[in-house]
Amino acid sequence: MKKQINEYISWIGKTDWELKKFHGDEFTTNKGSSYNAYLIQDEKTVLIDTVWLPYDKEFVKNLKQEIDISKIDAIIMQHGEIDHSGSLVELMREIPDTPIYCTANGVKSIKGQYHQEWNFIPVKTGDTLNIGKHTLKFIEAPMLHWPDTMFTYMEGADVLFSNDGFGQHLASEYLYADEVEQSVLWEQALTYYANILAPFGLLVNKKIQEILGMNLKIQMICPSHGLIWRKNPEQIVQKYLEWANNYKENQITILYDTMWNSTRKMAESIAEGIQEVDKKVTIKIMNTSRDDKTEVLTEVFKSKMILVGSPTVNNGYLHSIAGILEMIRGMKLKNKKAAAFGSYGWSGEAVGQITESLKKSGFEIINDGMKQMWTPDEEMKKQCIEFGKSMIENEKENV
Numbered sequence: 001m002k003k004q005i006n007e008y009i010s011w012i013g014k015t016d017w018e019l020k021k022f023h024g025d026e027f028t029t030n031k032g033s034s035y036n037a038y039l040i041q042d043e044k045t046v047l048i049d050t051v052w053l054p055y056d057k058e059f060v061k062n063l064k065q066e067i068d069i070s071k072i073d074a075i076i077m078q079h080g081e082i083d084h085s086g087s088l089v090e091l092m093r094e095i096p097d098t099p100i101y102c103t104a105n106g107v108k109s110i111k112g113q114y115h116q117e118w119n120f121i122p123v124k125t126g127d128t129l130n131i132g133k134h135t136l137k138f139i140e141a142p143m144l145h146w147p148d149t150m151f152t153y154m155e156g157a158d159v160l161f162s163n164d165g166f167g168q169h170l171a172s173e174y175l176y177a178d179e180v181e182q183s184v185l186w187e188q189a190l191t192y193y194a195n196i197l198a199p200f201g202l203l204v205n206k207k208i209q210e211i212l213g214m215n216l217k218i219q220m221i222c223p224s225h226g227l228i229w230r231k232n233p234e235q236i237v238q239k240y241l242e243w244a245n246n247y248k249e250n251q252i253t254i255l256y257d258t259m260w261n262s263t264r265k266m267a268e269s270i271a272e273g274i275q276e277v278d279k280k281v282t283i284k285i286m287n288t289s290r291d292d293k294t295e296v297l298t299e300v301f302k303s304k305m306i307l308v309g310s311p312t313v314n315n316g317y318l319h320s321i322a323g324i325l326e327m328i329r330g331m332k333l334k335n336k337k338a339a340a341f342g343s344y345g346w347s348g349e350a351v352g353q354i355t356e357s358l359k360k361s362g363f364e365i366i367n368d369g370m371k372q373m374w375t376p377d378e379e380m381k382k383q384c385i386e387f388g389k390s391m392i393e394n395e396k397e398n399v
Protein backbone atom coordinates (compact mmCIF):
# COMPACT_ATOMS: atom_id res chain seq x y z
CA MET A 1 0.00 0.00 0.00
CA LYS A 2 1.02 3.58 -0.61
CA LYS A 3 2.90 5.35 2.19
CA GLN A 4 3.25 9.11 2.05
CA ILE A 5 6.82 10.46 2.39
CA ASN A 6 6.13 14.15 1.83
CA GLU A 7 3.60 16.29 0.00
CA TYR A 8 4.81 15.05 -3.38
CA ILE A 9 6.50 11.69 -2.89
CA SER A 10 5.04 8.40 -1.74
CA TRP A 11 6.34 4.86 -1.44
CA ILE A 12 4.42 2.36 -3.54
CA GLY A 13 6.69 -0.66 -3.30
CA LYS A 14 6.41 -4.19 -1.96
CA THR A 15 7.70 -5.43 1.36
CA ASP A 16 8.77 -9.04 0.87
CA TRP A 17 8.73 -10.70 4.28
CA GLU A 18 9.13 -14.16 2.77
CA LEU A 19 12.27 -13.59 0.72
CA LYS A 20 15.01 -15.88 1.99
CA LYS A 21 17.20 -16.09 -1.12
CA PHE A 22 18.16 -13.48 -3.70
CA HIS A 23 20.06 -13.72 -7.00
CA GLY A 24 18.90 -17.32 -7.29
CA ASP A 25 20.39 -19.04 -4.26
CA GLU A 26 23.50 -16.86 -4.10
CA PHE A 27 22.48 -14.37 -1.44
CA THR A 28 20.71 -15.28 1.80
CA THR A 29 18.09 -12.75 2.87
CA ASN A 30 16.93 -14.04 6.23
CA LYS A 31 15.45 -10.67 7.09
CA GLY A 32 13.44 -10.45 3.86
CA SER A 33 13.67 -7.36 1.67
CA SER A 34 11.61 -4.72 -0.05
CA TYR A 35 11.37 -3.45 -3.60
CA ASN A 36 10.88 0.27 -3.23
CA ALA A 37 9.01 2.02 -6.02
CA TYR A 38 8.23 5.70 -5.60
CA LEU A 39 5.39 7.80 -6.93
CA ILE A 40 5.88 11.54 -7.44
CA GLN A 41 2.74 13.60 -7.86
CA ASP A 42 3.76 17.07 -8.96
CA GLU A 43 2.20 18.80 -11.98
CA LYS A 44 3.37 15.65 -13.70
CA THR A 45 2.96 12.17 -12.28
CA VAL A 46 6.14 10.13 -12.25
CA LEU A 47 6.81 6.54 -11.21
CA ILE A 48 10.35 5.64 -10.13
CA ASP A 49 11.04 1.91 -10.57
CA THR A 50 8.62 -0.99 -10.13
CA VAL A 51 8.76 -4.20 -8.08
CA TRP A 52 9.83 -7.82 -8.59
CA LEU A 53 7.93 -9.93 -11.12
CA PRO A 54 6.00 -12.20 -8.69
CA TYR A 55 4.28 -9.12 -7.30
CA ASP A 56 3.52 -7.40 -10.63
CA LYS A 57 -0.27 -7.76 -10.50
CA GLU A 58 -0.43 -6.68 -6.88
CA PHE A 59 1.76 -3.68 -7.73
CA VAL A 60 -0.37 -2.51 -10.64
CA LYS A 61 -3.57 -3.06 -8.62
CA ASN A 62 -2.15 -0.93 -5.78
CA LEU A 63 -1.14 1.79 -8.22
CA LYS A 64 -4.64 1.83 -9.68
CA GLN A 65 -6.13 2.28 -6.24
CA GLU A 66 -4.05 5.40 -5.77
CA ILE A 67 -4.07 7.03 -9.20
CA ASP A 68 -5.49 6.82 -12.66
CA ILE A 69 -2.49 5.07 -14.21
CA SER A 70 -3.24 6.57 -17.62
CA LYS A 71 -2.17 9.86 -16.00
CA ILE A 72 1.41 8.63 -15.41
CA ASP A 73 3.53 11.01 -17.48
CA ALA A 74 6.86 9.26 -17.06
CA ILE A 75 8.38 6.08 -15.71
CA ILE A 76 11.96 6.33 -14.48
CA MET A 77 13.71 2.97 -14.62
CA GLN A 78 16.92 3.43 -12.68
CA HIS A 79 18.09 -0.16 -13.18
CA GLY A 80 16.87 -3.02 -15.35
CA GLU A 81 17.36 -5.91 -12.95
CA ILE A 82 14.15 -7.85 -12.55
CA ASP A 83 13.64 -6.98 -8.89
CA HIS A 84 12.96 -3.42 -10.08
CA SER A 85 11.76 -3.84 -13.65
CA GLY A 86 9.72 -7.01 -13.10
CA SER A 87 6.32 -5.29 -13.13
CA LEU A 88 6.91 -3.33 -16.32
CA VAL A 89 5.20 -5.82 -18.65
CA GLU A 90 2.05 -5.85 -16.52
CA LEU A 91 2.08 -2.06 -16.26
CA MET A 92 2.97 -1.28 -19.86
CA ARG A 93 0.21 -3.57 -21.09
CA GLU A 94 -2.16 -0.84 -19.87
CA ILE A 95 -0.11 2.28 -20.66
CA PRO A 96 2.06 1.18 -23.61
CA ASP A 97 3.02 4.66 -24.81
CA THR A 98 4.24 6.07 -21.51
CA PRO A 99 7.86 7.21 -21.83
CA ILE A 100 10.45 5.19 -19.92
CA TYR A 101 13.49 7.21 -18.91
CA CYS A 102 16.63 5.13 -18.38
CA THR A 103 20.27 5.05 -19.40
CA ALA A 104 21.34 3.73 -22.81
CA ASN A 105 22.45 0.55 -21.04
CA GLY A 106 19.07 0.50 -19.31
CA VAL A 107 17.41 0.32 -22.74
CA LYS A 108 19.64 -2.65 -23.59
CA SER A 109 18.93 -4.52 -20.37
CA ILE A 110 15.16 -3.91 -20.40
CA LYS A 111 14.82 -4.76 -24.10
CA GLY A 112 17.03 -7.82 -23.59
CA GLN A 113 14.81 -9.14 -20.84
CA TYR A 114 11.31 -8.21 -22.03
CA HIS A 115 11.73 -7.90 -25.82
CA GLN A 116 9.40 -4.92 -26.08
CA GLU A 117 9.72 -1.75 -28.17
CA TRP A 118 8.50 0.63 -25.49
CA ASN A 119 8.93 4.39 -25.67
CA PHE A 120 12.43 4.56 -24.22
CA ILE A 121 14.07 7.92 -23.60
CA PRO A 122 17.79 7.38 -22.91
CA VAL A 123 19.28 9.85 -20.45
CA LYS A 124 22.78 10.74 -19.31
CA THR A 125 24.28 12.41 -16.26
CA GLY A 126 23.07 16.00 -16.10
CA ASP A 127 19.92 15.46 -18.16
CA THR A 128 16.83 16.79 -16.44
CA LEU A 129 13.08 16.36 -16.51
CA ASN A 130 10.91 19.20 -15.29
CA ILE A 131 7.84 17.88 -13.53
CA GLY A 132 6.28 21.12 -12.28
CA LYS A 133 7.52 22.56 -9.02
CA HIS A 134 10.47 20.19 -9.10
CA THR A 135 13.06 18.99 -11.57
CA LEU A 136 14.48 15.50 -11.75
CA LYS A 137 18.18 15.29 -12.49
CA PHE A 138 19.67 12.02 -13.67
CA ILE A 139 23.07 10.76 -12.56
CA GLU A 140 24.49 7.68 -14.25
CA ALA A 141 25.94 5.27 -11.68
CA PRO A 142 27.37 2.34 -13.64
CA MET A 143 28.10 -0.80 -11.58
CA LEU A 144 26.07 0.38 -8.63
CA HIS A 145 24.85 -2.29 -9.34
CA TRP A 146 24.85 -2.97 -13.10
CA PRO A 147 26.28 -0.97 -16.02
CA ASP A 148 22.76 0.40 -16.57
CA THR A 149 22.21 1.88 -13.11
CA MET A 150 21.43 5.53 -12.54
CA PHE A 151 20.39 7.68 -9.60
CA THR A 152 17.72 10.39 -9.74
CA TYR A 153 17.98 13.62 -7.77
CA MET A 154 14.80 15.57 -7.12
CA GLU A 155 15.76 19.22 -7.07
CA GLY A 156 13.68 21.30 -4.72
CA ALA A 157 12.78 18.33 -2.53
CA ASP A 158 16.49 17.50 -1.95
CA VAL A 159 15.85 13.79 -2.33
CA LEU A 160 18.26 11.32 -3.92
CA PHE A 161 16.72 8.14 -5.32
CA SER A 162 19.68 5.79 -5.28
CA ASN A 163 18.27 2.46 -6.47
CA ASP A 164 20.52 -0.39 -5.20
CA GLY A 165 23.02 2.05 -3.69
CA PHE A 166 22.67 2.48 0.09
CA GLY A 167 20.08 -0.31 0.26
CA GLN A 168 19.60 -3.20 2.65
CA HIS A 169 17.78 -6.50 2.34
CA LEU A 170 15.54 -5.82 5.31
CA ALA A 171 11.77 -6.13 5.43
CA SER A 172 10.17 -3.75 7.88
CA GLU A 173 6.79 -2.36 8.79
CA TYR A 174 8.58 0.96 9.00
CA LEU A 175 9.73 3.21 6.18
CA TYR A 176 12.72 5.00 7.68
CA ALA A 177 16.15 3.86 8.84
CA ASP A 178 15.86 5.78 12.10
CA GLU A 179 12.76 3.81 13.10
CA VAL A 180 14.31 0.35 13.21
CA GLU A 181 16.75 -1.48 15.48
CA GLN A 182 20.06 0.15 14.53
CA SER A 183 22.28 -2.91 14.95
CA VAL A 184 20.08 -4.87 12.54
CA LEU A 185 19.96 -1.98 10.08
CA TRP A 186 23.74 -1.55 9.94
CA GLU A 187 24.39 -5.28 9.84
CA GLN A 188 22.09 -5.57 6.83
CA ALA A 189 23.56 -2.48 5.14
CA LEU A 190 27.05 -3.94 5.50
CA THR A 191 25.96 -7.41 4.39
CA TYR A 192 24.35 -5.85 1.32
CA TYR A 193 27.46 -3.84 0.49
CA ALA A 194 29.84 -6.77 1.05
CA ASN A 195 27.83 -9.21 -1.05
CA ILE A 196 26.64 -6.94 -3.85
CA LEU A 197 28.77 -3.83 -4.18
CA ALA A 198 32.18 -4.85 -2.80
CA PRO A 199 33.62 -5.68 -6.26
CA PHE A 200 32.90 -2.12 -7.38
CA GLY A 201 34.57 -0.23 -4.52
CA LEU A 202 36.62 2.00 -6.84
CA LEU A 203 33.51 3.05 -8.75
CA VAL A 204 31.50 3.52 -5.55
CA ASN A 205 34.19 5.83 -4.22
CA LYS A 206 34.40 7.75 -7.50
CA LYS A 207 30.65 8.13 -7.80
CA ILE A 208 30.27 9.40 -4.25
CA GLN A 209 33.09 11.90 -4.79
CA GLU A 210 31.37 13.03 -7.99
CA ILE A 211 28.04 13.51 -6.21
CA LEU A 212 29.69 15.31 -3.30
CA GLY A 213 31.39 17.55 -5.90
CA MET A 214 27.97 18.49 -7.32
CA ASN A 215 27.16 20.12 -3.96
CA LEU A 216 23.65 18.73 -4.01
CA LYS A 217 21.65 19.35 -0.88
CA ILE A 218 20.51 15.89 0.17
CA GLN A 219 17.91 15.65 2.90
CA MET A 220 16.81 12.12 2.16
CA ILE A 221 18.19 9.08 0.35
CA CYS A 222 15.57 6.70 -1.00
CA PRO A 223 17.11 3.35 -2.00
CA SER A 224 15.31 0.58 -3.83
CA HIS A 225 15.70 -1.97 -1.01
CA GLY A 226 15.08 -1.57 2.67
CA LEU A 227 14.76 1.57 4.73
CA ILE A 228 14.91 5.21 3.64
CA TRP A 229 17.71 7.36 5.08
CA ARG A 230 15.89 10.37 6.52
CA LYS A 231 17.94 11.46 9.53
CA ASN A 232 21.56 12.31 8.71
CA PRO A 233 21.58 10.60 5.31
CA GLU A 234 25.28 11.45 5.11
CA GLN A 235 25.93 8.68 7.68
CA ILE A 236 25.37 5.96 5.09
CA VAL A 237 27.37 7.93 2.51
CA GLN A 238 30.30 8.12 4.96
CA LYS A 239 29.98 4.39 5.66
CA TYR A 240 30.08 3.65 1.94
CA LEU A 241 33.26 5.71 1.64
CA GLU A 242 34.80 3.62 4.46
CA TRP A 243 33.65 0.34 2.95
CA ALA A 244 34.80 1.32 -0.55
CA ASN A 245 38.33 2.12 0.63
CA ASN A 246 39.89 -1.30 1.29
CA TYR A 247 37.82 -1.76 4.43
CA LYS A 248 39.12 -4.01 7.18
CA GLU A 249 38.54 -4.46 10.87
CA ASN A 250 40.86 -6.02 13.42
CA GLN A 251 39.53 -9.44 12.54
CA ILE A 252 40.92 -12.75 11.30
CA THR A 253 38.46 -15.20 9.78
CA ILE A 254 39.32 -18.88 9.60
CA LEU A 255 37.33 -20.76 6.98
CA TYR A 256 37.49 -24.51 6.71
CA ASP A 257 35.69 -27.60 5.58
CA THR A 258 36.49 -31.00 6.94
CA MET A 259 35.84 -34.70 6.27
CA TRP A 260 36.91 -36.45 9.47
CA ASN A 261 37.56 -33.42 11.69
CA SER A 262 41.33 -33.18 11.24
CA THR A 263 41.14 -29.86 9.37
CA ARG A 264 38.58 -28.62 11.91
CA LYS A 265 41.01 -29.43 14.72
CA MET A 266 43.74 -27.58 12.85
CA ALA A 267 41.45 -24.53 12.51
CA GLU A 268 40.72 -24.51 16.23
CA SER A 269 44.39 -24.87 17.21
CA ILE A 270 45.41 -22.09 14.80
CA ALA A 271 42.78 -19.86 16.42
CA GLU A 272 44.20 -20.77 19.84
CA GLY A 273 47.66 -19.69 18.71
CA ILE A 274 46.37 -16.38 17.35
CA GLN A 275 44.57 -15.67 20.61
CA GLU A 276 47.60 -16.53 22.73
CA VAL A 277 49.54 -13.65 21.24
CA ASP A 278 46.74 -11.19 20.46
CA LYS A 279 43.84 -10.89 22.86
CA LYS A 280 42.26 -8.02 20.98
CA VAL A 281 41.86 -9.44 17.50
CA THR A 282 38.41 -10.78 16.66
CA ILE A 283 38.60 -14.37 15.45
CA LYS A 284 35.74 -15.95 13.51
CA ILE A 285 35.83 -19.67 12.70
CA MET A 286 33.39 -20.80 10.03
CA ASN A 287 32.69 -24.12 8.37
CA THR A 288 32.01 -23.28 4.73
CA SER A 289 29.71 -26.24 4.20
CA ARG A 290 27.60 -25.42 7.26
CA ASP A 291 27.73 -21.69 7.74
CA ASP A 292 25.70 -19.43 5.52
CA LYS A 293 27.78 -18.23 2.55
CA THR A 294 26.41 -14.66 2.69
CA GLU A 295 27.56 -14.45 6.32
CA VAL A 296 30.91 -16.00 5.38
CA LEU A 297 31.50 -13.38 2.68
CA THR A 298 30.51 -10.58 5.04
CA GLU A 299 33.07 -11.79 7.59
CA VAL A 300 35.71 -12.08 4.87
CA PHE A 301 34.93 -8.49 3.83
CA LYS A 302 35.44 -7.31 7.42
CA SER A 303 38.71 -9.21 7.93
CA LYS A 304 42.29 -8.05 7.67
CA MET A 305 43.36 -11.66 7.16
CA ILE A 306 41.71 -14.93 6.20
CA LEU A 307 42.95 -18.49 6.67
CA VAL A 308 41.38 -21.10 4.47
CA GLY A 309 41.59 -24.81 5.16
CA SER A 310 40.56 -28.01 3.44
CA PRO A 311 41.65 -31.61 3.48
CA THR A 312 42.94 -32.98 0.20
CA VAL A 313 40.37 -35.08 -1.64
CA ASN A 314 40.75 -36.46 -5.15
CA ASN A 315 43.89 -34.32 -5.55
CA GLY A 316 41.97 -31.13 -4.79
CA TYR A 317 39.89 -29.44 -2.10
CA LEU A 318 36.33 -29.85 -0.89
CA HIS A 319 33.51 -28.36 -2.96
CA SER A 320 32.34 -25.85 -0.35
CA ILE A 321 35.87 -24.41 -0.26
CA ALA A 322 35.89 -24.29 -4.08
CA GLY A 323 32.56 -22.42 -4.03
CA ILE A 324 33.61 -19.91 -1.43
CA LEU A 325 36.98 -19.29 -3.10
CA GLU A 326 35.12 -18.49 -6.32
CA MET A 327 32.80 -16.10 -4.50
CA ILE A 328 35.78 -14.48 -2.76
CA ARG A 329 37.51 -14.06 -6.15
CA GLY A 330 34.49 -12.16 -7.41
CA MET A 331 34.64 -9.70 -4.51
CA LYS A 332 37.91 -8.25 -5.87
CA LEU A 333 39.15 -7.49 -2.36
CA LYS A 334 42.38 -5.61 -1.81
CA ASN A 335 44.75 -5.06 1.07
CA LYS A 336 44.02 -8.32 2.86
CA LYS A 337 46.33 -11.16 3.84
CA ALA A 338 45.76 -14.88 3.60
CA ALA A 339 47.22 -18.32 4.17
CA ALA A 340 46.01 -21.90 3.69
CA PHE A 341 46.02 -25.03 5.80
CA GLY A 342 44.64 -28.56 5.72
CA SER A 343 45.16 -32.18 6.59
CA TYR A 344 45.86 -34.98 4.14
CA GLY A 345 46.51 -38.71 4.09
CA TRP A 346 48.24 -39.29 0.77
CA SER A 347 49.05 -36.63 -1.78
CA GLY A 348 48.22 -33.30 -0.03
CA GLU A 349 47.69 -30.88 -2.94
CA ALA A 350 44.87 -28.81 -1.37
CA VAL A 351 46.99 -26.33 0.59
CA GLY A 352 49.06 -25.35 -2.44
CA GLN A 353 45.96 -25.04 -4.61
CA ILE A 354 44.10 -22.89 -2.09
CA THR A 355 47.18 -20.68 -1.73
CA GLU A 356 47.31 -20.26 -5.50
CA SER A 357 43.62 -19.37 -5.68
CA LEU A 358 43.92 -16.77 -2.89
CA LYS A 359 46.95 -15.26 -4.61
CA LYS A 360 45.03 -14.95 -7.89
CA SER A 361 42.20 -13.28 -5.98
CA GLY A 362 44.53 -10.50 -4.88
CA PHE A 363 45.41 -11.56 -1.32
CA GLU A 364 48.88 -11.02 0.05
CA ILE A 365 50.01 -14.55 0.82
CA ILE A 366 51.73 -14.80 4.19
CA ASN A 367 53.50 -18.14 3.69
CA ASP A 368 53.19 -21.50 1.92
CA GLY A 369 50.56 -22.62 4.41
CA MET A 370 50.45 -25.53 6.79
CA LYS A 371 49.61 -29.10 5.89
CA GLN A 372 49.52 -31.99 8.30
CA MET A 373 49.36 -35.69 7.57
CA TRP A 374 46.52 -37.72 9.09
CA THR A 375 45.02 -36.74 12.42
CA PRO A 376 46.69 -34.03 14.51
CA ASP A 377 48.36 -35.38 17.67
CA GLU A 378 49.65 -33.22 20.51
CA GLU A 379 52.84 -32.31 18.67
CA MET A 380 50.94 -31.40 15.51
CA LYS A 381 48.48 -29.39 17.57
CA LYS A 382 51.43 -27.39 18.93
CA GLN A 383 52.60 -26.78 15.37
CA CYS A 384 49.16 -25.37 14.52
CA ILE A 385 49.30 -23.12 17.57
CA GLU A 386 52.71 -21.88 16.43
CA PHE A 387 51.32 -21.36 12.93
CA GLY A 388 48.54 -19.23 14.45
CA LYS A 389 51.07 -17.22 16.46
CA SER A 390 53.15 -16.63 13.35
CA MET A 391 50.14 -14.95 11.68
CA ILE A 392 50.19 -12.23 14.31
CA GLU A 393 53.98 -12.00 14.25
CA ASN A 394 53.72 -11.42 10.51
CA GLU A 395 51.26 -8.61 11.22
CA LYS A 396 53.61 -6.98 13.72
CA GLU A 397 56.58 -7.19 11.37
CA ASN A 398 54.59 -5.40 8.71
CA VAL A 399 53.22 -2.56 10.84
Ligand code: FEO
Pocket: 079, 081, 082, 083, 084, 145, 146, 164, 224, 225
Ligand atom coordinates in the same frame (compact mmCIF):
# COMPACT_ATOMS: atom_id res chain seq x y z
FE1 FEO B 1 18.08 -4.55 -6.64
FE2 FEO B 1 20.61 -4.84 -8.89
O1 FEO B 1 18.87 -4.99 -8.28
